[in-house]
Amino acid sequence: MSFAEDPCSYFTLGKQKASTLSLSVLVAIEMFNALNAISEDCSLITMPPWVNPWLLLAMAASFAMHFVILYVPFLASIFGIVPMTLGDWYLVFVFSFPVILIDEVLKFAGRMTTHNEIVPASKKDN
Secondary structure (H helix, E strand, O other), X not given: OOOOOOHHHHHOHHHHHHHHHHHHHHHHHHHHHHHHOOOOOOOOOOOOHHXXXXXXXHHHHHHHHHHHHHHOXXXXXXXXXXXXXXXXXXXHHHHHOHXXXXXXXXXXXXXXXXXXXXXXXXXHOO
């Protein structure tokens, strides 16, 4: 049954779907932020995530717990969420991944600013 066939279902299923997507985006953003925190100024390209296997283990455990509350019906009902489809996961990724891109741009700007401060003024003129 879709929301077009039964508009009132939005107030039950629609709210649960929105809550589920919101929670999943927050979980994914926090996991991506953990990746960003591997280095304050190095890119994830030059300092890959596997330099900190404990972080990867913690991220895997966090996602595993999130999957448990999503896909175990008893827990999903306690949290008021519903299982997600592959399309839903795609949306979560699309809305969460820009956190990495934004941090990469900020790290790049920080490296350029630091590089310009380190180069002596006499070298800048040449």
